[in-house]
Amino acid sequence: MKTHTESEENYIKALYHLGGEQPVSNGDLAQRIGAKGSSVTQAVKRLGQKDLVNVVPYKGVQLTPQGIRLAKSILRKHRLWETFLVDKLGFGWDEVHPLAEQLEHIQSEELVDRMFQFLGSPKHDPHGDPIPERDGQMPPVLGQPIGAFTAGVEIRIVRVEDAGSEFFDQLDTMNINLGNTYKIRAISAFDSSVELGSSTGSFWLSQSMCANIYAIQS
Amino acid sequence: MKTHTESEENYIKALYHLGGEQPVSNGDLAQRIGAKGSSVTQAVKRLGQKDLVNVVPYKGVQLTPQGIRLAKSILRKHRLWETFLVDKLGFGWDEVHPLAEQLEHIQSEELVDRMFQFLGSPKHDPHGDPIPERDGQMPPVLGQPIGAFTAGVEIRIVRVEDAGSEFFDQLDTMNINLGNTYKIRAISAFDSSVELGSSTGSFWLSQSMCANIYAIQS
DNA sequence: AATAATTTTTAGCTTTGCCTAAAATAAAAA
DNA sequence: TTTTTATTTTAGGCAAAGCTAAAAATTATT
Known part of the structure:
Protein backbone atom coordinates (compact mmCIF):
# COMPACT_ATOMS: atom_id res chain seq x y z
CA MET A 1 0.00 0.00 0.00
CA LYS A 2 1.58 3.23 -1.17
CA THR A 3 1.84 6.28 0.99
CA HIS A 4 -0.68 9.10 0.81
CA THR A 5 -0.81 12.72 1.86
CA GLU A 6 -2.77 13.73 4.89
CA SER A 7 -5.21 15.61 2.74
CA GLU A 8 -5.85 12.55 0.60
CA GLU A 9 -6.42 10.44 3.66
CA ASN A 10 -8.86 12.98 5.00
CA TYR A 11 -10.89 12.84 1.82
CA ILE A 12 -10.96 9.05 1.92
CA LYS A 13 -12.05 9.12 5.52
CA ALA A 14 -14.79 11.66 4.83
CA LEU A 15 -16.02 9.65 1.88
CA TYR A 16 -16.23 6.51 3.97
CA HIS A 17 -17.98 8.32 6.75
CA LEU A 18 -20.56 9.94 4.52
CA GLY A 19 -21.36 7.19 2.08
CA GLY A 20 -19.54 4.04 3.02
CA GLU A 21 -19.41 2.19 -0.26
CA GLN A 22 -22.12 4.43 -1.76
CA PRO A 23 -21.47 7.54 -3.86
CA VAL A 24 -21.27 10.93 -2.18
CA SER A 25 -22.08 14.35 -3.62
CA ASN A 26 -19.50 17.04 -4.10
CA GLY A 27 -21.39 19.36 -1.78
CA ASP A 28 -21.64 16.94 1.12
CA LEU A 29 -17.98 16.14 0.82
CA ALA A 30 -17.05 19.82 0.70
CA GLN A 31 -19.03 20.50 3.84
CA ARG A 32 -17.50 17.59 5.70
CA ILE A 33 -13.94 18.47 4.70
CA GLY A 34 -14.45 22.17 5.27
CA ALA A 35 -13.32 23.23 1.82
CA LYS A 36 -14.99 24.83 -1.20
CA GLY A 37 -16.61 22.72 -3.89
CA SER A 38 -14.00 23.68 -6.43
CA SER A 39 -11.23 22.37 -4.20
CA VAL A 40 -13.11 19.14 -3.78
CA THR A 41 -13.52 18.70 -7.52
CA GLN A 42 -9.77 18.90 -7.94
CA ALA A 43 -9.01 16.69 -4.97
CA VAL A 44 -11.25 13.85 -6.07
CA LYS A 45 -9.78 14.05 -9.55
CA ARG A 46 -6.39 13.36 -7.98
CA LEU A 47 -7.83 10.51 -5.95
CA GLY A 48 -9.39 9.12 -9.11
CA GLN A 49 -6.00 8.97 -10.80
CA LYS A 50 -4.75 6.87 -7.92
CA ASP A 51 -7.72 4.51 -8.27
CA LEU A 52 -8.97 5.27 -4.79
CA VAL A 53 -12.32 6.60 -6.04
CA ASN A 54 -14.55 6.57 -9.09
CA VAL A 55 -15.74 9.97 -10.17
CA VAL A 56 -18.78 10.62 -12.33
CA PRO A 57 -18.79 14.37 -13.05
CA TYR A 58 -21.85 16.18 -11.74
CA LYS A 59 -23.02 12.92 -10.20
CA GLY A 60 -20.86 11.89 -7.31
CA VAL A 61 -17.75 10.17 -6.01
CA GLN A 62 -17.51 6.60 -4.79
CA LEU A 63 -14.72 4.72 -3.06
CA THR A 64 -13.13 1.87 -5.00
CA PRO A 65 -12.30 -1.37 -3.19
CA GLN A 66 -8.80 0.03 -2.75
CA GLY A 67 -10.26 3.21 -1.31
CA ILE A 68 -12.38 1.24 1.10
CA ARG A 69 -9.39 -0.73 2.25
CA LEU A 70 -7.50 2.48 2.91
CA ALA A 71 -10.47 4.03 4.70
CA LYS A 72 -10.71 1.09 7.03
CA SER A 73 -7.02 1.11 7.78
CA ILE A 74 -7.24 4.78 8.75
CA LEU A 75 -10.30 4.12 10.87
CA ARG A 76 -8.48 1.26 12.55
CA PRO A 140 -20.27 -6.00 15.20
CA VAL A 141 -21.80 -2.59 15.78
CA LEU A 142 -23.14 -2.95 19.26
CA GLY A 143 -26.47 -2.13 20.83
CA GLN A 144 -29.64 -0.29 19.98
CA PRO A 145 -30.83 3.14 21.06
CA ILE A 146 -32.09 3.20 24.62
CA GLY A 147 -35.55 4.20 23.50
CA ALA A 148 -35.92 0.91 21.65
CA PHE A 149 -36.17 -1.15 24.83
CA THR A 150 -39.28 -1.77 26.87
CA ALA A 151 -39.88 -0.89 30.48
CA GLY A 152 -38.59 -3.38 33.03
CA VAL A 153 -35.57 -4.50 31.05
CA GLU A 154 -32.01 -4.47 32.42
CA ILE A 155 -29.57 -2.83 30.02
CA ARG A 156 -25.86 -2.11 29.72
CA ILE A 157 -24.49 0.93 27.88
CA VAL A 158 -22.18 -0.25 25.12
CA ARG A 159 -21.86 2.65 22.70
CA VAL A 160 -22.42 6.38 22.30
CA GLU A 161 -22.64 8.38 19.11
CA ASP A 162 -20.23 11.27 18.59
CA ALA A 163 -22.86 13.97 18.91
CA GLY A 164 -20.60 16.86 19.80
CA SER A 165 -18.91 18.10 22.94
CA GLU A 166 -22.12 19.31 24.64
CA PHE A 167 -23.47 15.80 24.42
CA PHE A 168 -20.32 14.39 25.99
CA ASP A 169 -20.44 17.04 28.70
CA GLN A 170 -23.97 16.03 29.51
CA LEU A 171 -22.97 12.37 29.74
CA ASP A 172 -20.18 13.44 32.02
CA THR A 173 -22.32 15.45 34.39
CA MET A 174 -24.87 12.64 34.52
CA ASN A 175 -22.02 10.23 35.16
CA ILE A 176 -23.01 7.96 32.33
CA ASN A 177 -20.23 5.70 31.08
CA LEU A 178 -19.76 2.68 28.86
CA GLY A 179 -20.40 -0.45 30.87
CA ASN A 180 -22.90 1.12 33.22
CA THR A 181 -26.05 -0.94 33.79
CA TYR A 182 -29.53 0.36 34.46
CA LYS A 183 -33.09 -0.80 34.62
CA ILE A 184 -35.54 0.83 32.26
CA ARG A 185 -38.12 2.15 34.72
CA ALA A 186 -40.44 3.87 32.31
CA ILE A 187 -40.76 5.33 28.85
CA SER A 188 -42.82 8.48 28.49
CA ALA A 189 -45.67 8.20 26.01
CA PHE A 190 -45.65 11.97 25.83
CA ASP A 191 -42.06 12.85 24.78
CA SER A 192 -40.31 9.48 24.54
CA SER A 193 -37.96 10.32 27.38
CA VAL A 194 -36.79 7.38 29.43
CA GLU A 195 -36.44 6.81 33.17
CA LEU A 196 -33.35 4.82 34.09
CA GLY A 197 -32.78 3.29 37.50
CA SER A 198 -29.58 2.19 39.16
CA SER A 199 -28.50 1.30 42.66
CA THR A 200 -27.92 4.97 43.43
CA GLY A 201 -31.31 6.25 42.32
CA SER A 202 -33.12 7.04 39.11
CA PHE A 203 -33.26 9.82 36.55
CA TRP A 204 -34.87 10.81 33.28
CA LEU A 205 -33.10 10.97 29.93
CA SER A 206 -34.45 13.16 27.13
CA GLN A 207 -35.37 11.59 23.84
CA SER A 208 -32.44 13.26 22.09
CA MET A 209 -30.00 11.95 24.68
CA CYS A 210 -31.46 8.46 24.34
CA ALA A 211 -31.11 8.54 20.56
CA ASN A 212 -27.33 8.76 20.90
CA ILE A 213 -26.85 6.17 23.63
CA TYR A 214 -26.82 2.51 22.69
CA ALA A 215 -27.25 -0.46 24.95
CA ILE A 216 -27.76 -4.21 25.03
CA GLN A 217 -30.10 -6.24 27.22
CA SER A 218 -28.30 -7.77 30.16
CA MET B 1 3.35 28.79 20.69
CA LYS B 2 1.93 28.89 17.17
CA THR B 3 1.71 25.88 14.95
CA HIS B 4 4.29 25.08 12.33
CA THR B 5 4.53 22.91 9.27
CA GLU B 6 6.42 19.67 9.38
CA SER B 7 8.98 21.05 7.00
CA GLU B 8 9.61 24.06 9.22
CA GLU B 9 10.01 21.84 12.25
CA ASN B 10 12.49 19.70 10.36
CA TYR B 11 14.61 22.72 9.54
CA ILE B 12 14.56 23.84 13.16
CA LYS B 13 15.54 20.39 14.31
CA ALA B 14 18.37 20.18 11.80
CA LEU B 15 19.63 23.60 12.79
CA TYR B 16 19.68 22.64 16.43
CA HIS B 17 21.40 19.39 15.70
CA LEU B 18 24.10 20.93 13.55
CA GLY B 19 24.88 24.12 15.37
CA GLY B 20 22.94 24.28 18.59
CA GLU B 21 22.85 27.98 19.27
CA GLN B 22 25.66 28.64 16.78
CA PRO B 23 25.17 29.63 13.12
CA VAL B 24 25.04 26.95 10.46
CA SER B 25 25.99 27.18 6.78
CA ASN B 26 23.51 26.78 3.99
CA GLY B 27 25.43 23.80 2.64
CA ASP B 28 25.50 21.85 5.87
CA LEU B 29 21.84 22.46 6.39
CA ALA B 30 21.02 21.39 2.84
CA GLN B 31 22.95 18.17 3.30
CA ARG B 32 21.26 17.39 6.59
CA ILE B 33 17.77 18.10 5.29
CA GLY B 34 18.38 16.34 2.02
CA ALA B 35 17.39 19.26 -0.17
CA LYS B 36 19.17 21.55 -2.59
CA GLY B 37 20.80 24.75 -1.42
CA SER B 38 18.31 26.87 -3.29
CA SER B 39 15.43 25.27 -1.43
CA VAL B 40 17.18 25.90 1.84
CA THR B 41 17.71 29.57 1.06
CA GLN B 42 13.98 29.97 0.59
CA ALA B 43 13.07 27.91 3.60
CA VAL B 44 15.24 29.84 6.03
CA LYS B 45 13.88 33.08 4.65
CA ARG B 46 10.41 31.90 5.67
CA LEU B 47 11.71 30.89 9.08
CA GLY B 48 13.30 34.30 9.44
CA GLN B 49 9.97 36.00 8.87
CA LYS B 50 8.57 33.98 11.75
CA ASP B 51 11.46 35.02 13.99
CA LEU B 52 12.64 31.48 14.46
CA VAL B 53 16.06 32.16 12.94
CA ASN B 54 18.37 35.01 12.06
CA VAL B 55 19.70 34.89 8.55
CA VAL B 56 22.83 36.68 7.34
CA PRO B 57 22.94 36.13 3.57
CA TYR B 58 26.04 34.25 2.41
CA LYS B 59 27.08 33.85 6.04
CA GLY B 60 24.80 31.50 7.86
CA VAL B 61 21.60 30.87 9.80
CA GLN B 62 21.22 30.88 13.55
CA LEU B 63 18.33 29.91 15.79
CA THR B 64 16.70 32.68 17.80
CA PRO B 65 15.70 32.05 21.42
CA GLN B 66 12.24 31.23 20.08
CA GLY B 67 13.76 28.81 17.61
CA ILE B 68 15.76 27.13 20.34
CA ARG B 69 12.68 26.75 22.46
CA LEU B 70 10.87 25.11 19.56
CA ALA B 71 13.83 22.85 18.80
CA LYS B 72 13.91 21.60 22.34
CA SER B 73 10.19 20.96 22.43
CA ILE B 74 10.50 18.85 19.28
CA LEU B 75 13.47 16.98 20.70
CA ARG B 76 11.51 16.37 23.88
CA PRO B 140 22.99 15.94 32.04
CA VAL B 141 24.59 14.25 29.06
CA LEU B 142 25.80 11.04 30.60
CA GLY B 143 29.10 9.19 30.43
CA GLN B 144 32.34 9.32 28.55
CA PRO B 145 33.60 7.15 25.69
CA ILE B 146 34.73 3.75 26.87
CA GLY B 147 38.26 4.38 25.70
CA ALA B 148 38.60 7.20 28.21
CA PHE B 149 38.67 4.87 31.20
CA THR B 150 41.68 3.07 32.56
CA ALA B 151 42.18 -0.65 32.92
CA GLY B 152 40.72 -2.20 36.05
CA VAL B 153 37.75 0.11 36.36
CA GLU B 154 34.13 -1.11 36.64
CA ILE B 155 31.83 0.67 34.20
CA ARG B 156 28.16 0.82 33.30
CA ILE B 157 26.94 1.59 29.77
CA VAL B 158 24.71 4.64 29.91
CA ARG B 159 24.56 5.99 26.37
CA VAL B 160 25.23 5.13 22.74
CA GLU B 161 25.62 7.49 19.82
CA ASP B 162 23.32 7.09 16.84
CA ALA B 163 26.00 5.82 14.48
CA GLY B 164 23.79 4.08 11.96
CA SER B 165 22.02 0.76 11.76
CA GLU B 166 25.18 -1.33 11.29
CA PHE B 167 26.46 -0.01 14.59
CA PHE B 168 23.23 -0.96 16.32
CA ASP B 169 23.31 -4.38 14.70
CA GLN B 170 26.78 -4.88 16.06
CA LEU B 171 25.68 -3.89 19.55
CA ASP B 172 22.84 -6.32 19.18
CA THR B 173 24.95 -9.29 18.14
CA MET B 174 27.40 -8.54 20.94
CA ASN B 175 24.47 -8.28 23.30
CA ILE B 176 25.49 -4.88 24.56
CA ASN B 177 22.71 -2.90 26.17
CA LEU B 178 22.25 0.21 28.28
CA GLY B 179 22.72 -0.66 31.93
CA ASN B 180 25.18 -3.47 31.29
CA THR B 181 28.22 -3.42 33.55
CA TYR B 182 31.73 -4.55 32.67
CA LYS B 183 35.24 -4.41 33.96
CA ILE B 184 37.83 -2.78 31.73
CA ARG B 185 40.35 -5.60 31.39
CA ALA B 186 42.80 -3.95 29.06
CA ILE B 187 43.29 -1.17 26.54
CA SER B 188 45.45 -1.93 23.54
CA ALA B 189 48.36 0.43 23.09
CA PHE B 190 48.44 -0.61 19.45
CA ASP B 191 44.92 0.16 18.15
CA SER B 192 43.10 1.56 21.19
CA SER B 193 40.67 -1.35 21.26
CA VAL B 194 39.35 -2.29 24.68
CA GLU B 195 38.86 -5.61 26.42
CA LEU B 196 35.69 -5.77 28.48
CA GLY B 197 34.95 -8.47 31.01
CA SER B 198 31.65 -9.60 32.48
CA SER B 199 30.43 -12.60 34.43
CA THR B 200 29.93 -14.50 31.17
CA GLY B 201 33.39 -13.96 29.76
CA SER B 202 35.32 -11.24 28.03
CA PHE B 203 35.65 -9.73 24.56
CA TRP B 204 37.41 -7.03 22.64
CA LEU B 205 35.77 -3.87 21.31
CA SER B 206 37.27 -1.97 18.37
CA GLN B 207 38.25 1.64 18.82
CA SER B 208 35.42 2.81 16.55
CA MET B 209 32.86 0.86 18.55
CA CYS B 210 34.25 2.30 21.77
CA ALA B 211 34.03 5.83 20.46
CA ASN B 212 30.24 5.53 20.22
CA ILE B 213 29.60 3.83 23.54
CA TYR B 214 29.50 5.93 26.69
CA ALA B 215 29.78 4.74 30.25
CA ILE B 216 30.19 5.88 33.84
CA GLN B 217 32.37 4.43 36.53
CA SER B 218 30.41 2.21 38.88
C1' DA C 1 46.13 41.25 -6.68
C1' DA C 2 43.98 38.49 -10.11
C1' DT C 3 42.06 34.33 -11.24
C1' DA C 4 39.94 29.94 -10.14
C1' DA C 5 36.93 27.24 -7.34
C1' DT C 6 33.30 26.93 -4.16
C1' DT C 7 29.19 28.42 -2.03
C1' DT C 8 25.01 30.92 -2.01
C1' DT C 9 21.40 33.32 -4.05
C1' DT C 10 18.10 34.52 -7.83
C1' DA C 11 15.02 33.41 -11.42
C1' DG C 12 11.84 30.58 -13.23
C1' DC C 13 9.24 26.05 -13.26
C1' DT C 14 6.43 22.03 -10.87
C1' DT C 15 2.97 19.95 -7.73
C1' DT C 16 -0.30 19.98 -3.96
C1' DG C 17 -4.05 22.10 -2.12
C1' DC C 18 -6.68 25.75 -1.24
C1' DC C 19 -9.27 30.14 -2.89
C1' DT C 20 -12.77 33.33 -5.88
C1' DA C 21 -15.48 34.28 -9.79
C1' DA C 22 -17.59 32.83 -13.95
C1' DA C 23 -19.50 29.22 -16.93
C1' DA C 24 -21.87 24.86 -17.43
C1' DT C 25 -24.95 21.38 -15.98
C1' DA C 26 -28.70 19.30 -13.35
C1' DA C 27 -32.82 19.74 -10.58
C1' DA C 28 -36.98 22.17 -9.24
C1' DA C 29 -40.74 25.30 -10.13
C1' DA C 30 -43.82 27.60 -12.91
C1' DT D 1 -41.69 22.63 -21.43
C1' DT D 2 -39.50 26.70 -20.24
C1' DT D 3 -37.50 29.22 -16.67
C1' DT D 4 -35.44 29.70 -12.31
C1' DT D 5 -32.53 27.91 -8.76
C1' DA D 6 -28.97 25.12 -7.02
C1' DT D 7 -24.94 22.39 -7.74
C1' DT D 8 -20.71 21.38 -9.98
C1' DT D 9 -16.97 22.33 -12.87
C1' DT D 10 -13.55 25.34 -15.21
C1' DA D 11 -10.35 29.07 -15.25
C1' DG D 12 -7.08 31.70 -13.10
C1' DG D 13 -4.58 33.03 -8.52
C1' DC D 14 -1.80 32.24 -4.34
C1' DA D 15 1.41 30.00 -0.81
C1' DA D 16 4.45 26.19 0.57
C1' DA D 17 8.24 23.39 -0.83
C1' DG D 18 10.74 21.29 -3.83
C1' DC D 19 13.70 21.37 -8.38
C1' DT D 20 17.38 23.14 -12.25
C1' DA D 21 20.25 26.42 -14.30
C1' DA D 22 22.43 30.81 -14.28
C1' DA D 23 24.25 34.82 -11.74
C1' DA D 24 26.55 36.75 -7.72
C1' DA D 25 29.39 36.63 -3.73
C1' DT D 26 32.86 34.48 -1.00
C1' DT D 27 36.98 31.85 -0.32
C1' DA D 28 41.11 29.74 -1.99
C1' DT D 29 45.01 29.52 -5.13
C1' DT D 30 48.38 31.05 -7.92
Missing part, protein backbone atom coordinates in the same frame (compact mmCIF):
# COMPACT_ATOMS: atom_id res chain seq x y z
CA LYS A 77 -5.62 3.54 13.46
CA HIS A 78 -7.95 6.29 14.62
CA ARG A 79 -9.85 4.02 16.96
CA LEU A 80 -6.78 2.28 18.28
CA TRP A 81 -5.23 5.64 19.11
CA GLU A 82 -8.42 6.75 20.86
CA THR A 83 -8.32 3.58 22.88
CA PHE A 84 -4.72 4.20 23.81
CA LEU A 85 -5.34 7.79 24.80
CA VAL A 86 -8.26 6.89 27.05
CA ASP A 87 -7.14 3.55 28.47
CA LYS A 88 -3.45 4.27 28.94
CA LEU A 89 -3.07 8.02 29.19
CA GLY A 90 -6.29 8.79 30.99
CA PHE A 91 -7.79 11.27 28.53
CA GLY A 92 -11.53 11.79 28.63
CA TRP A 93 -13.42 10.22 25.74
CA ASP A 94 -14.64 13.64 24.76
CA GLU A 95 -11.10 14.98 24.26
CA VAL A 96 -9.47 12.31 22.17
CA HIS A 97 -11.03 12.82 18.77
CA PRO A 98 -8.92 15.74 17.51
CA LEU A 99 -5.74 14.12 18.75
CA ALA A 100 -6.57 10.81 17.11
CA GLU A 101 -7.12 12.76 13.94
CA GLN A 102 -3.47 13.68 13.92
CA LEU A 103 -2.21 10.30 15.02
CA GLU A 104 -4.20 8.32 12.49
CA HIS A 105 -1.88 9.56 9.75
CA ILE A 106 1.26 8.00 11.21
CA GLN A 107 2.53 5.42 8.73
CA SER A 108 3.69 2.16 10.21
CA GLU A 109 2.03 -1.22 9.99
CA GLU A 110 4.29 -2.43 12.72
CA LEU A 111 3.28 0.33 15.08
CA VAL A 112 -0.38 -0.46 14.54
CA ASP A 113 0.15 -4.15 15.16
CA ARG A 114 2.13 -3.58 18.33
CA MET A 115 -0.32 -1.00 19.59
CA PHE A 116 -3.16 -3.43 18.98
CA GLN A 117 -1.38 -6.03 21.10
CA PHE A 118 -0.41 -3.54 23.76
CA LEU A 119 -4.06 -2.57 24.15
CA GLY A 120 -5.14 -6.18 24.50
CA SER A 121 -6.58 -6.75 21.01
CA PRO A 122 -9.60 -4.51 21.57
CA LYS A 123 -12.68 -4.97 19.40
CA HIS A 124 -14.23 -1.61 20.23
CA ASP A 125 -12.94 1.87 20.99
CA PRO A 126 -13.80 4.02 24.04
CA HIS A 127 -17.08 5.11 22.42
CA GLY A 128 -18.01 1.52 21.70
CA ASP A 129 -17.38 1.84 17.97
CA PRO A 130 -15.95 -1.23 16.26
CA ILE A 131 -12.25 -1.23 15.46
CA PRO A 132 -11.67 -2.69 11.98
CA GLU A 133 -9.48 -5.79 12.04
CA ARG A 134 -6.13 -5.99 10.25
CA ASP A 135 -7.81 -7.62 7.27
CA GLY A 136 -10.67 -5.11 7.06
CA GLN A 137 -13.30 -7.17 8.81
CA MET A 138 -15.57 -5.18 11.07
CA PRO A 139 -16.54 -6.33 14.54
CA LYS B 77 8.68 14.84 21.91
CA HIS B 78 11.05 12.78 19.78
CA ARG B 79 12.80 11.28 22.74
CA LEU B 80 9.63 10.66 24.71
CA TRP B 81 8.15 8.82 21.75
CA GLU B 82 11.29 6.74 21.38
CA THR B 83 11.05 5.85 25.04
CA PHE B 84 7.44 4.87 24.62
CA LEU B 85 8.11 2.74 21.57
CA VAL B 86 10.91 0.84 23.26
CA ASP B 87 9.65 0.61 26.83
CA LYS B 88 5.98 0.03 26.17
CA LEU B 89 5.68 -1.43 22.70
CA GLY B 90 8.86 -3.46 22.68
CA PHE B 91 10.49 -1.98 19.60
CA GLY B 92 14.26 -2.33 19.28
CA TRP B 93 16.21 0.86 19.88
CA ASP B 94 17.55 0.62 16.37
CA GLU B 95 14.07 0.75 14.83
CA VAL B 96 12.46 3.65 16.59
CA HIS B 97 14.15 6.65 15.07
CA PRO B 98 12.16 6.94 11.83
CA LEU B 99 8.90 6.38 13.64
CA ALA B 100 9.69 8.98 16.26
CA GLU B 101 10.43 11.34 13.42
CA GLN B 102 6.81 11.14 12.39
CA LEU B 103 5.42 11.23 15.90
CA GLU B 104 7.44 14.23 17.03
CA HIS B 105 5.25 16.49 14.89
CA ILE B 106 2.02 15.69 16.72
CA GLN B 107 0.76 18.91 18.29
CA SER B 108 -0.54 18.60 21.82
CA GLU B 109 1.04 19.86 24.99
CA GLU B 110 -1.36 17.74 26.95
CA LEU B 111 -0.35 14.58 25.15
CA VAL B 112 3.30 15.26 25.85
CA ASP B 113 2.66 15.88 29.52
CA ARG B 114 0.57 12.76 29.93
CA MET B 115 3.04 10.66 27.99
CA PHE B 116 5.84 11.95 30.19
CA GLN B 117 3.92 10.85 33.28
CA PHE B 118 2.92 7.54 31.75
CA LEU B 119 6.58 6.77 31.10
CA GLY B 120 7.54 7.57 34.67
CA SER B 121 9.09 11.01 34.11
CA PRO B 122 12.15 9.71 32.29
CA LYS B 123 15.30 11.83 32.13
CA HIS B 124 16.91 9.88 29.29
CA ASP B 125 15.69 8.06 26.22
CA PRO B 126 16.50 4.47 25.21
CA HIS B 127 19.86 5.56 23.77
CA GLY B 128 20.70 7.41 26.97
CA ASP B 129 20.22 10.84 25.43
CA PRO B 130 18.79 13.49 27.73
CA ILE B 131 15.10 14.33 27.31
CA PRO B 132 14.60 18.11 27.55
CA GLU B 133 12.32 19.13 30.41
CA ARG B 134 9.03 20.95 29.90
CA ASP B 135 10.76 24.26 30.53
CA GLY B 136 13.68 23.58 28.20
CA GLN B 137 16.19 22.54 30.82
CA MET B 138 18.46 19.71 29.75
CA PRO B 139 19.27 16.77 32.01
